[in-house]
Amino acid sequence: MGDVNWIGILAGFLAFTVLGGVWFALLFPRAYNRSLGREPGAKPEPSPLFFAGPALTSLVITVTSAYLMAELGIETYREALVFGLVVGVGYLAANTVNIAINPNFPRPLLYAAISGGYNILGSVLVSVLLLSF
Template sequence: MFDVLGDLNWIGIAAGFVAFTLLGGLWFAALFPKAYNRSLGRDPGAKPDPSPLFFAGPALTSLVITVTSAVLSAALKIDSLGEAVTFGLIVGVGYLAANTVNIAINPNFPRPLLYAAISGSYNLLGSVIVAVLLQSL
């Protein structure tokens, strides 16, 4: 196997974490806030409660996803930009977007397909960005 901590690209992890976190803010606050609110059955202009969990939760999950992608990239010996994009797409579609759809189809989401499209595409794009940054830096 490999030395998990020693083989990780910590600069790539830091960059991927920041990029994924910033993408989330841009995605949900600037690009799709009204559609996201509609997907949750809220008024399109509703503002989220700015609690510590609201800020820390998504950042923490972005960090976990980024570190997990770094571990998998090292284990799989991803060593080209093309392999990184492919890896990001596989993880993004196969795990992140698929799990988002699975979460959305429970009865608590009034518009599950809209929620899955918005959140799933964010996770897919974030996964590709993380994979590319892990490879490039």
């Protein structure tokens, strides 16, 4: 882990976390609620897990990406973009679809599109930031 870029990790983590707040609270709150079977304007009950959980997973994803990028020797923005897309589509969005097709999600494809889109964009953003610092 000595070869990872800790400043890049901090920047990527913060960007991914802020993107999540903007994505779900400002850009797609009505569609996200609809995908979960809630009223479009519903506000979830905030809890410590509601705030800490997404931030913690953003940190884990960012640290993992930093480690993999260092091990793979990613040194160009093109390589970082490809890496971010591969991780975003191949792992994060694919896993989101797998979770969403659970019968408890009333609109699984809508949920997968919203959450998967966030994960793809977040992965690309993190990868570029990790290379930038």
